[in-house]
Amino acid sequence: MARTGGRTCSAARLLLVLGTLVAITSTSRLSPLELVTSVPSFAYVLVVQLAGIAAVVRALAPEKRVLHVYGLYLAGHGPWLAALLGVCAVYIFATDPARVLLTTAPFVALVTAGWGGVLTYACFRRVVGLTRRRAWAGLGLFYLVMTTCVLAYFVVAGQLLPILPSEGAP
Amino acid sequence: MRIVGLVLFLLGVVSGYAYSRAPERAVVVRAGYRVLAADFHVHTALSDGGLSPLAIAAHARRRGLDVVAVTEHNGILSAAIAKLAARFVGEGAPLVIMGEEITTHRAHLIAVGLSQGIAPTTNPRDAVRSVHEQGGVVIAAHPVKRYWPALLPVRDELDGAEVAHPFANPSARASRGGWRSEDLAAFYEHEGRRLAAIGSSDYHWGAGMGSVRTWVFATEASERAVIDAIRAGRTVVRTASGELVGEPALVEALEREPMPEVGVDRGYAGVGWADRVFRALGWLGVVLLVFSRRR
Numbered sequence: 001m002a003r004t005g006g007r008t009c010s011a012a013r014l015l016l017v018l019g020t021l022v023a024i025t026s027t028s029r030l031s032p033l034e035l036v037t038s039v040p041s042f043a044y045v046l047v048v049q050l051a052g053i054a055a056v057v058r059a060l061a062p063e064k065r066v067l068h069v070y071g072l073y074l075a076g077h078g079p080w081l082a083a084l085l086g087v088c089a090v091y092i093f094a095t096d097p098a099r100v101l102l103t104t105a106p107f108v109a110l111v112t113a114g115w116g117g118v119l120t121y122a123c124f125r126r127v128v129g130l131t132r133r134r135a136w137a138g139l140g141l142f143y144l145v146m147t148t149c150v151l152a153y154f155v156v157a158g159q160l161l162p163i164l165p166s167e168g169a170p
Numbered sequence: 171m172r173i174v175g176l177v178l179f180l181l182g183v184v185s186g187y188a189y190s191r192a193p194e195r196a197v198v199v200r201a202g203y204r205v206l207a208a209d210f211h212v213h214t215a216l217s218d219g220g221l222s223p224l225a226i227a228a229h230a231r232r233r234g235l236d237v238v239a240v241t242e243h244n245g246i247l248s249a250a251i252a253k254l255a256a257r258f259v260g261e262g263a264p265l266v267i268m269g270e271e272i273t274t275h276r277a278h279l280i281a282v283g284l285s286q287g288i289a290p291t292t293n294p295r296d297a298v299r300s301v302h303e304q305g306g307v308v309i310a311a312h313p314v315k316r317y318w319p320a321l322l323p324v325r326d327e328l329d330g331a332e333v334a335h336p337f338a339n340p341s342a343r344a345s346r347g348g349w350r351s352e353d354l355a356a357f358y359e360h361e362g363r364r365l366a367a368i369g370s371s372d373y374h375w376g377a378g379m380g381s382v383r384t385w386v387f388a389t390e391a392s393e394r395a396v397i398d399a400i401r402a403g404r405t406v407v408r409t410a411s412g413e414l415v416g417e418p419a420l421v422e423a424l425e426r427e428p429m430p431e432v433g434v435d436r437g438y439a440g441v442g443w444a445d446r447v448f449r450a451l452g453w454l455g456v457v458l459l460v461f462s463r464r465r
Contacts, residue, residue, distance in 0.1 A: 001415050008337035013460050020456045022220050027227065028440070030179070030452040034229070037222035077238035080462050085453070092453050095438050158244040159217060162274040162290035 007067065010074035011046050017081050018042040024088040043136070048149045052142040060138050061128045072127045076119035083112040173275075175458025179425065182452010187444045192231040192262060193215065201423040203387035206396065207432075208237035209380045210234075210309060211332070211370030214248040220375040223248040225295050226324050230264045234432045235381040239282045241269040246287045251384035267393050271311060272297045276320035280370070283397045293434035294324045302327075308401045312338065313357040314349050318392055320375055321357070330366035333358040334382045336411045337372070351410055358415070365444040366400045369407035385429060387420050 009071065021035035053070045061069075061113045082144075086108065113137040120142060124135040198205040213219035214226060219227060223240065230238040240249035249268040256266040274292050281297070283306030291297050301308045307329035310321050321328075327378040331354070338351040358365055359400055372381040387404035388395040399405065406416035406424050414421045440446040 004235065015454065016287040017460060020453070022215075022222075024449075026379075027186070027190045027223060027232070028377060028438075029190055029445070029449045031186040031190040032183050033225050034221065035183065036218075037224040038215065040224075041178065059305075066189055080383065087455055088453055089455075093438065135306075144375040155218070158290060159273065162244060162292075162353075165275045168209075 007071035007074060010077065013081065013084050014046065014074070015039050015042065015076055017084050018045065020088055021084050024091050028091055044153075051149055052145040055145040056138040056142050057128065058123065059141060060124075060130055060134050064128055069123070069127055073120065073123050076116070076123055079112045079115040079119065082099065083108055171458055171462035173456045175462055178451045178455025178461055180455070182448060182455055185445065185448030186452060189441055189448075192228075193234055195234060195236070195262060198429065199389060199421055200243070200427060202390065203399075203420075204395075205429065206236040206265075206386045206387045206391060207234060207429075208239070208396065209235055209371050209373065209379065209382075210237075210239040210241065210267075210368055210384060211231075211271070211280055211311065212240050212250065212373045212379060213242060213271075214237055214240060215422040216248040216251075217242045217245075217372055221249035221373075224255045226252040227259045227263055229267075229379060231259060231262055232274060235263045235264050235380045235383065236347065237267065237386065238250075238379075239267040239269040239280070241271040241280050241282070243273040243418055244287075244290045245273050246270050246284055249284070259261060265391060265393060267396065269306075275408065277313075277317040279328075280309040280311045280368075281392060282307050282309065282400070283393060292320075294320055295327065298324055298327045305397070307366075307397050309370075309400075310357060310365070311370075312349065312372065313354060314338070315353050317357050318353075321362075324365065325365075328365055330403075330405070331358040332370050333367045333415050334369035334407045335372060336382050339410055355409070355415070364403065364437060366403045366405045367407040368400075368448060369403060369409070380432060383419075383432075384387045385416075385424065387417075 004134055009065050019035040019038040023031050024040035026034050050070055053073050054066045057064050057066045090100050091097045121135055121139050124130045124138040177440055180249045206284055214221055214223040216223060226238060240252040242248045248270050252269055253266040256263050267282055268282055268284045269280060270288055272279040272281055272288050272290055274290050274294050277294055279297055281293060281301040284304055286304060288297055288300050298308045309330040309332060310328055312332050312335045313321055333354050338354050341353050358367060360459045369384045371378050371382045385406045386396055386399045388399040403417050405422060406414055406420050409415055414424055
């Protein structure tokens, strides 16, 4: 069972790592201001993930509790946490972080996204109890909802549509 | 293990605070003007940046900037928050000016000195008029060749042009999308008329805020004086090739008495062994906090 405490811990872990990433990439240290102020800025990540999980549970397993599934989903963030802390390590230990990241980032991002996808699929299979086909559908729905949420923000903020070439624009 | 992680983390935070203090800054006067270090192109986490608007002013002070314009894509909310947060930075807080990067597929324009947002429009002339009505100035953002068709017709109405940008370099491909520094220079000085030379970091992530900057020759350290200086072309920029570009008399003044250069600490180097050790311990503390299991 994902306890409330476990869920909160997992969420706090993610925000701690995001704060660490912002602080270290911008100042190369754990400067407290960057660390603390990035928490509200990146809290949307949790909200977007919750929306994705809620959509999957409501659509495919309405008998399950959304927060319970969400707590167990959060527990599978290990690959992302490791990758982001790896980026921090590059900024601390490498003499030329940009060069290291340019050469390794695509590979690391691919592996991390794949690994994260596998864990999310496993969460839908084992925790939500979906069949293989429905778990694949759930995975698709999950990423669709998350992507839509982010794009919707940029549309509402007026930042997306103006950069798309429109038909008949002068 | 968690206790060890927590102790190391706190050690990292305390040393992070101690070693990230802002440098002492002196008032610099050249050619009879107060010289202000400015970055007029900065994004935040409310769009595609990394830093919260709450941290912009403090970070800018740490980077030795006197002026920072927060220029989010098609909006001024983060600029308003950053300006408000600057009040709490204390002594030596940089001047935060509200701005916007008016972003469309045809061109990007930096508006500085706004009180209201400017709606993104594919007609740059409308955008320029709206900014000027508010008393602000308009700067061509990274005017690479593909933006010229939209920007050239209104070039004489612009106040400045980015002539130095971190992405622009001489070896970029000459194709339409290439970020060639020659194209930025050619737009800045086109058919014998110069705009105010602007160097901006186009800051999104990392340590690079102010890595490319503009020296503004202002009558005083106020928003109005900075905007007036841009309008009058009283700016100087150091390009990627190391050349000073801008109003000739002011360039000469900076060649006689150069401004202190600001390096970018992208890690590793640190400011001594203690800094390097404590930042590594702080990182290790986070790793332990994140990955150690509760008993």
